[in-house]
Amino acid sequence: MAFNYRRIIIKIGSNVITKANGLPDTERIAHLVDQIAAIKKQGKQVILVSSGAVASGRSLITVNDKHDTVGTRQLLASIGQVKLINTYTHLFEQFNILCSQVLVTKEDFRDRLHYLNMRNCLELLIQHGVIPVVNENDVVSVTELMFTDNDELAGLIASMLNAEALIVLSNVDGIYNGDPKMPGSAVITDVTNEGLDVSAFVSTGRSQFGRGGMLTKATIAQKTAQLGIAVHIANGTKDNILTDLLNNNVTHTRFVPTKKASGKKKWIAHSETAATGIVQVNDGAKTALTSGKASSLLPVGILEILADFKKGEIIKIVDDRNKIIGLGMAEYGAEKAKEWTGKQNKRPLVHYDYLYLQG
Numbered sequence: 001m002a003f004n005y006r007r008i009i010i011k012i013g014s015n016v017i018t019k020a021n022g023l024p025d026t027e028r029i030a031h032l033v034d035q036i037a038a039i040k041k042q043g044k045q046v047i048l049v050s051s052g053a054v055a056s057g058r059s060l061i062t063v064n065d066k067h068d069t070v071g072t073r074q075l076l077a078s079i080g081q082v083k084l085i086n087t088y089t090h091l092f093e094q095f096n097i098l099c100s101q102v103l104v105t106k107e108d109f110r111d112r113l114h115y116l117n118m119r120n121c122l123e124l125l126i127q128h129g130v131i132p133v134v135n136e137n138d139v140v141s142v143t144e145l146m147f148t149d150n151d152e153l154a155g156l157i158a159s160m161l162n163a164e165a166l167i168v169l170s171n172v173d174g175i176y177n178g179d180p181k182m183p184g185s186a187v188i189t190d191v192t193n194e195g196l197d198v199s200a201f202v203s204t205g206r207s208q209f210g211r212g213g214m215l216t217k218a219t220i221a222q223k224t225a226q227l228g229i230a231v232h233i234a235n236g237t238k239d240n241i242l243t244d245l246l247n248n249n250v251t252h253t254r255f256v257p258t259k260k261a262s263g264k265k266k267w268i269a270h271s272e273t274a275a276t277g278i279v280q281v282n283d284g285a286k287t288a289l290t291s292g293k294a295s296s297l298l299p300v301g302i303l304e305i306l307a308d309f310k311k312g313e314i315i316k317i318v319d320d321r322n323k324i325i326g327l328g329m330a331e332y333g334a335e336k337a338k339e340w341t342g343k344q345n346k347r348p349l350v351h352y353d354y355l356y357l358q359g
């Protein structure tokens with residue numbers, strides 16, 4: 001049966017639109033745009049997350065990147081992003097479709113008000129029939145301020161926009177149960193919420209022009225599916241991949257979505273870097289929270305407040321070995337939480353509706 005999604009995020013990886021020599025593959029981009037235009041014509045909403053700024057920059061300027069890799073990436077991306085967005089603009093123009101440029105950094109997702117402003121803008125673009133083309137702002141994103149890769153960014157955008165599906169296009173047919181180059185390896189077609197310990201067979205190696213590798217793709221896919229969004233990982237270098245995928249006509253990896261989470265829960269899920277507080281909980285609380293039932297975090301299950309927080313701030317919930325088990329929004333500040341630590345019959349510190357548990 002075909003997949004009938006209304007709002008789809010399509011992430012195009014560096015490897016899909018970069019040729020072996022490191023230069024952009026304009027024909028491939030054009031072929032993908034043809035398919036996206038056809039999908040849009042069916043009344044679907046499409047948001048693109050596209051890599052390729054660095055590759056495009058490489059086609060315009062020669063730099064000796066042996067010395068300063070961060071600076072080189074900034075330079076190439078700054079020059080290349082203009083070319084990348086121009087390429088999309090001209091290609092979409094042929095179908096009378098407008099696209100827009102949206103450059104973001106990890107910082108843009110930290111503060112809820114800032115996040116909502118960004119979401120409003122994207123919603124407005126979609127309402128006007130525009131295809132937003134999102135990329136990381138590589139010029140100002142350096143070191144710890146960077147996304148792991150554009151897969152992480154695509155997961156955030158999918159959650160932010162309540163998409164029904166996220167399609168991640170790479171240069172492999174999906175996640176293999178072994179080294180993709182080995183003859184015995186096969187694509188894992190369906191991943192359900194029970195999870196998949198992908199670290200067992202996904203090597204940390206990346207393809208030539210990729211940044212995060214398959215491991216981040218799998219982690220992001222699992223997290224996104226747990227928030228109720230279907231995730232498909234497929235080979236963007238194959239002809240007609242998007243059309244075939246939506247017709248359920250091509251082998252690829254699909255992460256089956258679970259029950260839809262609220263908008264606030266989705267934001268909390270991605271707000272680890274914004275967390276101020278740390279709360280350590282006992283085994284009983286950990287079991288209750290991770291049981292699959294809707295449980296809130298009660299003071300009776302708290303062992304210690306390891307880092308302070310104010311009401312409304314994001315806190316990390318850790319077990320007695322300091323392993324993070326979830327994130328939540330504090331219903332009250334650290335002072336009251338300390339006073340009530342270990343006590344029964346007190347108001348929840350984190351209500352279930354504002355609690356995200358890591359899978």
Ligand SMILES: Nc1ncnc2c1ncn2[C@@H]1O[C@H](COP(=O)(O)OP(=O)(O)O)[C@@H](O)[C@H]1O
Nearest residue numbers: 013014015170175176202203206207210213214
């Ligand atoms: N088990 C696996 N299944 C699929 N790909 C894998 C696996 N282990 C490692 N990889 C590598 O991950 C690469 C894709 O990730 P990445 O380089 O980040 O691509 P992209 O630029 O498309 O985001 C593949 O080209 C492949 O070499």
Ligand SMILES: N[C@@H](CCC(=O)OP(=O)(O)O)C(=O)O
Nearest residue numbers: 013014052053054149150211
């Ligand atoms: N923002 C960069 C791409 C970064 C990136 O992570 O790429 P990818 O390996 O496709 O997830 C660019 O446009 O060149």
